[in-house]
Amino acid sequence: xxxxxxxxxxxxxxxxxxxxxxxxxxxxxxxxxxxxxxxxxxxxxxxxxxxxxxxxxxxxxxxxxxxxxxxxxxxxxxxxxxxxxxxxxxxxxxxxxxxxxxxxxxxxxxxxxxxxxxxxxxxxxxxxxxxxxxxxxxxxxxxxxxxxxxxxxxxxxxxxxxxxxxxxxxxxxxxxxxxxxxxxxxxxxxxxxxxxxxxxxxxxxxxxxxxxxxxxxxxxxxxxxxxxxxxxxxxxxxxxxxxxxxxxxxxxxxxxxxxxxxxxxxxxxxxxxxxxxxxxxxxxxxxxxxxxxxxxxxxxxxxxxxxxxxxxxxxxxxxxxx
Amino acid sequence: xxxxxxxxxxxxxxxxxxxxxxxxxxxxxxxxxxxxxxxxxxxxxxxxxxxxxxxxxxxxxxxxxxxxxxxxxxxxxxxxxxxxxxxxxxxxxxxxxxxxxxxxxxxxxxxxxxxxxxxxxxxxxxxxxxxxxxxxxxxxxxxxxxxxxxxxxxxxxxxxxxxxxxxxxxxxxxxxxxxxxxxxxxxxxxxxxxxxxxxxxxxxxxxxxxxxxxxxxxxxxxxxxxxxxxxxxxxxxxxxxxxxxxxxxxxxxxxxxxxxxxxxxxxxxxxxxxxxxxxxxxxxxxxxxxxxxxxxxxxxxxxxxxxxxxxxxxxxxxxxxx
Numbered sequence: 001x002x003x004x005x006x007x008x009x010x011x012x013x014x015x016x017x018x019x020x021x022x023x024x025x026x027x028x029x030x031x032x033x034x035x036x037x038x039x040x041x042x043x044x045x046x047x048x049x050x051x052x053x054x055x056x057x058x059x060x061x062x063x064x065x066x067x068x069x070x071x072x073x074x075x076x077x078x079x080x081x082x083x084x085x086x087x088x089x090x091x092x093x094x095x096x097x098x099x100x101x102x103x104x105x106x107x108x109x110x111x112x113x114x115x116x117x118x119x120x121x122x123x124x125x126x127x128x129x130x131x132x133x134x135x136x137x138x139x140x141x142x143x144x145x146x147x148x149x150x151x152x153x154x155x156x157x158x159x160x161x162x163x164x165x166x167x168x169x170x171x172x173x174x175x176x177x178x179x180x181x182x183x184x185x186x187x188x189x190x191x192x193x194x195x196x197x198x199x200x201x202x203x204x205x206x207x208x209x210x211x212x213x214x215x216x217x218x219x220x221x222x223x224x225x226x227x228x229x230x231x232x233x234x235x236x237x238x239x240x241x242x243x244x245x246x247x248x249x250x251x252x253x254x255x256x257x258x259x260x261x262x263x264x265x266x267x268x269x270x271x272x273x274x275x276x277x278x279x280x281x282x283x284x285x286x287x288x289x290x291x292x293x294x295x296x297x298x299x300x301x302x303x304x305x306x307x308x309x310x311x312x313x314x315x316x317x318x319x320x321x322x
Numbered sequence: 323x324x325x326x327x328x329x330x331x332x333x334x335x336x337x338x339x340x341x342x343x344x345x346x347x348x349x350x351x352x353x354x355x356x357x358x359x360x361x362x363x364x365x366x367x368x369x370x371x372x373x374x375x376x377x378x379x380x381x382x383x384x385x386x387x388x389x390x391x392x393x394x395x396x397x398x399x400x401x402x403x404x405x406x407x408x409x410x411x412x413x414x415x416x417x418x419x420x421x422x423x424x425x426x427x428x429x430x431x432x433x434x435x436x437x438x439x440x441x442x443x444x445x446x447x448x449x450x451x452x453x454x455x456x457x458x459x460x461x462x463x464x465x466x467x468x469x470x471x472x473x474x475x476x477x478x479x480x481x482x483x484x485x486x487x488x489x490x491x492x493x494x495x496x497x498x499x500x501x502x503x504x505x506x507x508x509x510x511x512x513x514x515x516x517x518x519x520x521x522x523x524x525x526x527x528x529x530x531x532x533x534x535x536x537x538x539x540x541x542x543x544x545x546x547x548x549x550x551x552x553x554x555x556x557x558x559x560x561x562x563x564x565x566x567x568x569x570x571x572x573x574x575x576x577x578x579x580x581x582x583x584x585x586x587x588x589x590x591x592x593x594x595x596x597x598x599x600x601x602x603x604x605x606x607x608x609x610x611x612x613x614x615x616x617x618x619x620x621x622x623x624x625x626x627x628x629x630x631x632x633x634x635x636x637x638x639x640x641x642x643x644x
Binding site: 202205206207208212213216218219221222225294295298300301302304305306308309311 | 524527528529530534535538540541543544547616617620622623624626627628630631633
């Protein structure tokens with residue numbers, strides 16, 4: 001039995017995967033599409049996954065938010081580089097009780113979304129997933145899939161576990177997706193950055209997979225030093241990440257298959273990079289407390305240089321989205 | 323009128339250029355060669371330069387140090403990555419009064435050379451030159467050429483201006499090469515690093531020319547922050563580099579032609595990189611004083627990763643040596 005109806009804003013590697021699984025499990029799901037609209041409204045969605053391939057021959061495909069009926073949950077699954085669109089996309093999708101679930105990377109995003117839709121409906125979600133859109137309406141899920149969710153309050157005050165979170169989790173779990181409930185959104189966001197900042201940043205700057213980075217002693221210590229800076233950043237927000245979390249992330253990454261990070265894939269395909277959300281926003285928040293994170297700032301500067309001086313030939317083809 | 327006879331150890335972009343000019347001006351010069359020995363002993367040396375092209379059809383070419391008669395000055399002009407050879411190369415070349423002039427980049431090299439040849443004969447030289455070896459015995463000089471020299475004493479105690487330095491300078495100036503006399507070798511070495519560390523490092527990591535780096539606002543501030551770290555490094559060695567020196571280097575580099583740095587050329591041609599001398603040695607010296615230079619350390623780590631994961635196709639051809 002499902003709780004909610006859903007609207008997926010951004011039907012790509014993330015939104016396409018979770019939305020398809022929710023529909024497959026019985027939820028009513030609307031999909032907002034842009035370039036894939038024609039293809040998907042005629043052919044539906046195709047998901048390849050080690051957990052089983054499946055097709056949804058018929059989906060509720062839209063390309064105009066004004067035509068989508070309000071649903072219980074709006075899932076924001078755009079790249080953060082498109083978040084300037086949200087002030088137009090979200091308001092028509094909201095009814096009184098609508099929950100907005102933000103499945104994006106980086107810091108400070110819920111605050112921006114709350115300015116558009118109001119505070120008491122925003123939930124942040126952090127996806128640990130390797131998945132990629134490899135063609136129109138064609139999602140390839142490779143590994144993982146767990147979502148950590150936490151409710152947003154102004155100034156990221158911890159909320160604890162709420163009824164809304166439990167209902168959301170129940171829907172996702174009916175769809176076979178593991179959900180972790182977090183009492184503190186800001187802590188979870190910083191924890192996700194412990195992985196995202198070093199691996200996304202260095203994979204682009206050094207043109208490397210996670211495996212190449214972890215095989216190199218110099219890189220392993222740099223990654224650890226960068227993770228320490230993220231932990232320090234969290235501390236300036238009064239969020240304590242234990243030392244053991246760093247070791248856990250290092251071990252976890254060593255055991256992962258050799259993935260290209262999502263930012264590396266974006267870079268290789270000469271797409272916009274999520275530098276603001278993952279690097280600049282955390283630096284800005286920490287700088288307000290008078291704290292400098294020199295290695296993370298240097299990564300931010302290097303990435304911004306590479307964004308305007310992209311070395312890719314746009315010839316590297318498809319990749320894995322982590 | 324010349325003062326000294328010379329032996330050039332390493333007849334490349336630097337040694338080949340200065341040695342040729344000294345011979346042209348009347349000094350007796352021996353050239354130690356390796357792969358170019360056959361070519362140069364038959365055809366001599368060819369120097370292209372905006373100051374006038376010239377050939378030396380006949381030079382004293384050697385490939386074995388034991389055959390070279392002792393001279394007044396031995397010029398060490400190898401890449402520092404070959405300095406492990408010096409303990410074999412230098413002793414046969416030294417007589418009682420021989421001066422050893424070290425024309426290399428980086429920190430701590432005179433100390434290593436002094437261990438081999440004794441302290442009271444070592445002079446450090448810092449070349450501001452753009453020149454490149456583009457074929458066997460074929461040097462292309464593009465711009466600049468000034469050499470700053472300073473005498474070495476144990477622990478880099480400042481020596482002041484000595485008679486040996488004046489005599490050396492007189493020879494170089496007869497050959498049309500500007501020489502600046504420095505009273506303090508360690509200060510001059512650190513000053514050179516203010517340029518070498520940011521530009522050599524970032525040009526390799528970001529695959530960029532000096533012009534591209536200076537055109538980018540983010541890079542300009544990163545470069546300045548890295549220069550500040552070099553100044554801090556100098557300070558831990560009790561050497562004061564004024565703030566104005568940083569501004570001078572930034573303006574100077576903006577006005578330069580868009581060069582590939584020497585480390586970038588080495589990287590593009592998949593040659594060894596002078597990471598130890600330019601990055602690791604300064605970091606080691608500063609760490610002994612308990613000081614951390616996080617951006618320079620991060621550059622050092624990134625370069626060491628790229629050394630073993632070179633992205634070049636070795637297809638970028640010839641370049642300019644700065």
